[in-house]
Amino acid sequence: MYGSKRFHLGELELAVLEYLWSNGDFDAKGVYNTLGKMRGISHNTIQSTLERLFKKKLLMRQKISHAYIYHAAVSRDELMGRMIKDVVKVISKEDTDSMLAAFIDIAAHHTDDSRLDKLEQLINEYRLKN
Structure with a gap:
């Protein structure tokens, strides 16, 4: 698929x-x-x-x-992740800086500080795993 x-x-x-x-x-x-x-x-x-x-x-x-x-067959979160990856792949064309800037802009304008703190926590957890 x-x-x-x-x-x-x-x-x-x-x-x-x-x-x-x-x-x-x-x-x-x-x-x-x-x-x-x-x-x-x-x-x-x-x-x-x-x-x-x-x-x-x-x-x-x-x-x-x-x-x-x-x-x-998929959870809402899994589908959302797949759809975001699809859009990023099609639109970014290797321009990950623009993609990251857009993501941060969306996160900053559509969430409160606690959600941004959660994003920061997830980034730190990812870094520890990898």
Whole structure:
């Protein structure tokens, strides 16, 4: 799934993943009954979205009786890390200074001091491991 090919997740795909992370394992009908009806989309749209996420290896499934039960194959944190790495790889083109500056800018403007302290702690822990 995550080699040299860049992948994209649409808004509905992210919503389905969020639904499964928050609510646990479901079949297509279960996802449709809540998410599909709320959004006014068809059962087939939910089913094809689940299939796309399965093909992208972001969901796993198990056939029980006549239906597949889907569950997330990756955690929210793991997916976020993969997506950030993907964007950095595509945009930075070896310019890691700009990437780091952008990351610090985002962290400084969207968090409080305790989160910046946590970032500093994580950096120090990483340095100790490596």
